[in-house]
Amino acid sequence: MRRIDFYEDDLYPSPLKHTWQEFQKSHIAVLGMWILAFFIVLIVVGPFVMPFDPLLQNPNAVLLSPSWEGSGSLQYILGTDSLGRDLLSRLVYGCRMTLGISLLLVMIAMMLGVALGATAGMAKGVRSSILNHLLDSLMAIPTLLIAIVIVAILGVGLVNSMWAIALALVPQFVHNTREFVRNEMNKEYILASKLDGARKLHLFFYCILPNMFELLVVQCTMALSIAILDISALGFLGLGAQPPSPELGAMLSEALKVAYKAPWSIALPGLAIFLMVLSINIVGDGLRAALRNRLTQ
């Protein structure tokens, strides 16, 4: 007898739901997702719940240790730095800056890179190869080095370093998108769609993009961790965010001077960077596996 289905959605989940079901099968990925979610909640609601301004200096509370140590006070839970600024507030604002800016940069780089890559992948002949080979040669240079060169030209500062990192991230998006689109364009299902009268824009958004999510997830997580590390590195070197501003890399370089007296002021920003990059990579890996399983099992 034929089964009567009132709710077909339960039996045949939407792509998004299906991916989520596959994603949940890996516990480590779910753990990573919670850590990442914690950071994201922190950067959204953090400023509203933090007790201190990150730039407020208190000359009476310099280099306080965290509250669980002997000399710590409950007022400053994670202690203070060498200028008497609350470390917890600075950390939260620092995550906000580093992670928030990285997310923004990756979004910009992805859109630009995918648009360029798709155009190059669908074009034929010289037009497609010129752009590609130019950008491919850029890929041989580490992104941090490109960013430093761009900062050297534009000048020091957070905004300039943002431009630099966004531009440095574009080539890998272009390269991978172009390769993928070129491969797909030779497949028979694209020919079938072409015979249906599909134009190029339709071909890309309707036919190729649904198959590209796995690639995009991998690329985005890689780019996101590179962006976080690069922003912190530029801040640490004094080329990006400048000292008073609470950026994790700049905080690290400031704390370096008092590393022996106040080890927590260098450990905590480092731990934050480590956890962010780790959780992003774990989530990206889990998401890739989930997307692959959705379309193969």
Add this chain to the structure above:
Amino acid sequence: MTALLSVKNLSFVKKPKSRWFKKSKGFTLHPLDFELNSGETLGILGLNGSGKSLLGKLLVGAEKPTSGEIYLNGQKLLGDNIKQRCLNIRMIFQHSNESLNPGLTASAILEEPLILNTGMSPIERQNKIEKTLKLVGLLSEHRFFYRHMLSDGQRQRLAIAKALILDPQILVADEPFAALDPSVRSQTINLIMKLQQDLGLGFIFISHNIGLVRHISDRALILQDGKVIETGKAEAIFSWPKALYTQKLVNSHHSLINPKSN
């Protein structure tokens, strides 16, 4: 009465090219003519590299012919008007697996030609998809399935559904059964023959399998190296082959079926 499809002087020349590293062989399809009436099946037979797939591609518009014309119901088909063509001539590909998009559900795959070529509303489209799925012997639940969830036979049926969904007058099938096992193959053949009877389709069947072509075609066209060797009623060709090449083909086929009689 004009024929459903008539092909006049169709030819295709690809010049041999040699670039720095790769050489591509040229290929010439010599001018050929044929006609097809509705409800009829034309079998195109030839060995690998004889140009039979190319002929199929020329018919559906995937390649541009060097010369010659294709008339549909007496109306000339223009090379750049893909819409006019795909509403009437649809192709079933050699590998159903590769001709279906792996990232889309069956309903999205079937919806695509409707979106591109008709002005149907979303509800009309869903109804049409459901109707077409039933027509090829699938269930309406298969709408939610991805390519990898379907068996080979179901994929083939989906490919046929995709070809049929625009209510074409002519189907061009390029070796559609090559990768299927015999039982699924005969199922699919019966399905296509039944659909052809019900809908009055003209059917162009490209294959290298003599037995199949003989079984389902009304007329046959035999190609060798881009040249038409023999054309006419299928029964006549296979019973009394005139050209030497056709005789060889038929004999080799017979010796395959009953090796003792030779």
